[in-house]
Amino acid sequence: MSQDRRENVESLVADLVAIETENPPGNEQACAEYIVDWFADRGIEAELVEEPYADRPQVGVKVGDGDPALVLNGHIDVVPAGDTDHWSTDPYVPTVVDDSLYGRGSVDMKTGVAIGMLATAQLADEIEAGELDGSVVFHAAIGEETAEPGTKTLLDRGYDGDYGVVLEPTAMQTGTSEKGLAWYEIRVNGDPSHASRPDQGTNAIRNAQPVLDALNEYDATVREREDDLVGQAYSTVTMIEAGTKENVVPEEAVITIDRRFLPDETIEEIDAEIEDVLETVSEAHDIETTWERTRTYESAAIETDSHLASVFRKHSKAVADVPTDDWGVSASTDVRNFINDHGIEAITWGPGDLTQAHTYDEHVSLPAAVDGLEALLAGARELLDEE
Template sequence: MSEGAASERSTEIEDLARDLVRIPTENPPGNEGAAAEFVYDWFREAGIDATLLKEPDPDRPQVGARVGEDGPTVVLNGHLDVVPAGDPDAWSADPYAGVVEDGRLYGRGSADMKTGVAIAMLVARDLAPEIRSGELSGSVVVHAAMGEETADPGTRTLLERGFDGDYGIVLEPTDFRVATSTKGLSVYRVAVEGVATHASQPDAGRNAIDEARPLLDAIDEYDAELREREGSLCGGAFATVTEIEAGTGSNLAVIPDRAELVLDRRVLPGEDPDAVDAEVEALLERVREEHGLKASWTRIQTYASSSIPVDHPLATILRDRSVEVVGAGGDVGAGGEVGDPWGIEAATDARNFVNDAGVPAVTWGPGDLDQAHTVDESIDLGDAGIARNVLEGVVREFLE
């Protein structure tokens, strides 16, 4: 590749990723619409068939695009939504300005995962002439999905509506490691009951905050027990309280009669969500019996875990291509061993491919997962260029 062509490719990915970052798509509330329309228009201008799909939520469209009709099909998956940026003053620059400095793109979604979406778009466009001419005997599908950050069925709906294939690559930031398994999670809202009274007479009631103390201790014990269990490629299971609320919306002098907490339980491949429900119920029942606790729970969010064999051809080819470029030990990024089998600790939409559509899928991409959801989130654009080349080569190998 000539120096000029390489420079053009570098500029191209920088511009496209930055354009996507500059479109706020925070979820919640879930405002992917403007970004979906941008992606749809980009595909149409590139002469690629695309659909602006208004399912599963008509107010939150997503995009499915396809190049080719027959042969093996590789699906390149990315999501448009990002977690809220929080206080913009905590950032070094506007989180939606798309600032590029010292070869890094900064902004919410730069790593997680709008650069991955940009790479998928460019790879599909670049392979389109060879697919149409018959030089490559297969198809490429691109997802620009809604709702991944809150377990909405964006990717699942795209797969159900015909934007499926034989292989799936979910372009989350993994530092070029190939994840053949993903950890899941079950999120619970636990309500603890007390008896309200005036704060000047606390003994006349039962403070729901105090009632929750033995439950918090029990959750700590549960977490410790989970950490002793045999792990997986994704690491171990955890149980963590991520939110607690009591006494809000009332007079400051009222002893609260209700406390609610959110329990995040990380689920390993092979664990049954119903069995996890049973563990949570057993935990609460023990605290009820030992401390007279009045409490109930509801599962409010679920991401299933997923897994395919570590030696599946998709994983092997992508792993080998990555090692050729960045080295077996991970010379690019701060991750682990690129050449080793691996599972990602986070939940990804690979589960929708594997569990819902029966399509083997891996999670792989440039960037550091530690950048996701952080202040001053960023990605090395040099890594993005490497990922584009690797991905194009892998897709080409499956379509030849």
């Protein structure tokens, strides 16, 4: 491992982590501006894209105009750090302990953004020198944590290509498929009254119980569905809200479910299943319910033996002895925007342990990050030198 490369990776990851970009509310602007300036310092033009939101710009870079074009994608928003008392270090003061860098976003996914930036700058030099025939595109997208159209907007704006690598932490395994995610809010109606006269009203919390029972049965059915690469489907109740005051019988209860679905399930089919569950319980118990799908990350997949996947498996194995088995991502990423919206052959791939994402004391192994940069450069060079 080159000492210079280690220092460059560590310094850039630390700079990115130190810029708080929590979403919600969506504080990506300062980080986007830093990235534009970073590229400008290296003589590379980067655009501050003020779409889809003017106050939350993102970054698009394109170097070269040859074929094929490789897109390196990362998101700069992070989930909130939460109660900082649970952190061993300040989540926005990057701290290195035993070769790991601690801080919110270190794994998810500012290390991926950093190696994408460093690779883009290195490949730009090689393209300019005529050593590579293709071109490279870089994204620093907003809004991934809340399913906003950051990456989709950049692709729509022309920051697209023939191949895409979404640099999420996969321990450098090559993900060719991923689960989808849909969030649903189910409203269970009641009729309010004073708690001193509870029988005058209809308690929405009591009405919610048969709905919860039906949703549990639905989850049991869904869990029987499996995919060889991404595992089980789930339908998990994650929130329930009801009541306005201690002495008021509540008129409404809101149940939230997190539905993880497989590549062969469609969102239209899942909507129909939710509708059927609620209609059945409403008819059986004379309960009024309504529902809304509030957020959707579609599932996505490419062929496991695609050329792009084969190249990245080979170089991940050579650099870090990463297994070459077919593999899928059990979470959801912006790879769906490449595959589903633009028909671009794309993988989810990057250094770092996904189990660290969204945790207290989130951290990334710096040697793994350096390995990731090395493998990324090797894979990119092979792809861009093929025409």
